[in-house]
Amino acid sequence: MFNAQGEPHVTTNHIADELEISPGNLYYHFRNKDDIIEQLFARYEERMDAALATPSERLPGLEDIWLQLHLIFECIWDYRFLYRDLVEILSRNRRIRLRFARILKRADDSAHAVMRGMGQAGVMRATADELAATATNILVIATFWLNYAAARGDKDEQIAIRRGIVQVMMLVAPFLRDAERVHLNTLTQAYLD
């Protein structure tokens, strides 16, 4: 309901109606709407933490990064109500605000780790400042891409997710070795067609 109608438009009464229970019965399980959001946030958090885990046994290739971005974008899509009204939801609830900040920190660490791995594998070259700026831009694009697609009027969510992944990959592309840049270009074309 939050995803379909937007979190601000869904009241606890709507939720009770949809569940065919009384508002009193709903309040027996949840203190208020923010309590429901916190429960949903816990599930989101678990899934995002899993998506952000970096495999450490070997250096990541372009396909690994692509797959990881897919998991991240699908998680954002499934909990898009959080991202649609992000500032509003965070401004209301201090606990969710701190937990979301932790996820951003973790995503930043993960982006750094993946790019450092590519540096070690010799397929990427960037200064520390370039790495930091690119990691931040990756986070902003991933966090707000679906909002941007909605503002632009994109209808198909699968195409929107694919375009988002390509936009993130294009942030990294200029720092890749020529061979990987060509490889990325082939992957991108195949993916968007």
Added chain:
Amino acid sequence: MFNAQGEPHVTTNHIADELEISPGNLYYHFRNKDDIIEQLFARYEERMDAALATPSERLPGLEDIWLQLHLIFECIWDYRFLYRDLVEILSRNRRIRLRFARILKRADDSAHAVMRGMGQAGVMRATADELAATATNILVIATFWLNYAAARGDKDEQIAIRRGIVQVMMLVAPFLRDAERVHLNTLTQAYLD
């Protein structure tokens, strides 16, 4: 009031209270809250259109782009209520949705024009696909940077705006000629200190 409290929290009754007039008197001037938002949007639109105008008499240098980004970010800051609840506001009002889509299109054209100008001046080199992807990323970063800063808990708006400009410039940096890349780096350091 929209900027300070968030648009969803401000009702026409609050606005009438603040103006020390009756709700009936307010309705004499504005049909409803969305009518007020449309009037504000018209002012925002005029200012953003001016900020997006590209000077055509000469090729733009890094300082010109920096100044233009400043005008754009300050306009976004002054009308931040629009951006804070962007998807919500656009989903409610078809006219504003179409007008915002036009601004995005205009911003995309402007980003393309500036980067093409830098290509003609020989200070930037990028393929058509790289230009298009970079223009889109510039739009997403500019549109949502202040939301990202809020989600991250950044307090000082002037620092947030400066960081946003630097993040946009870092999208263009990898495509610059070495001399301009060094120049940009000097500008960035001076700007953030």
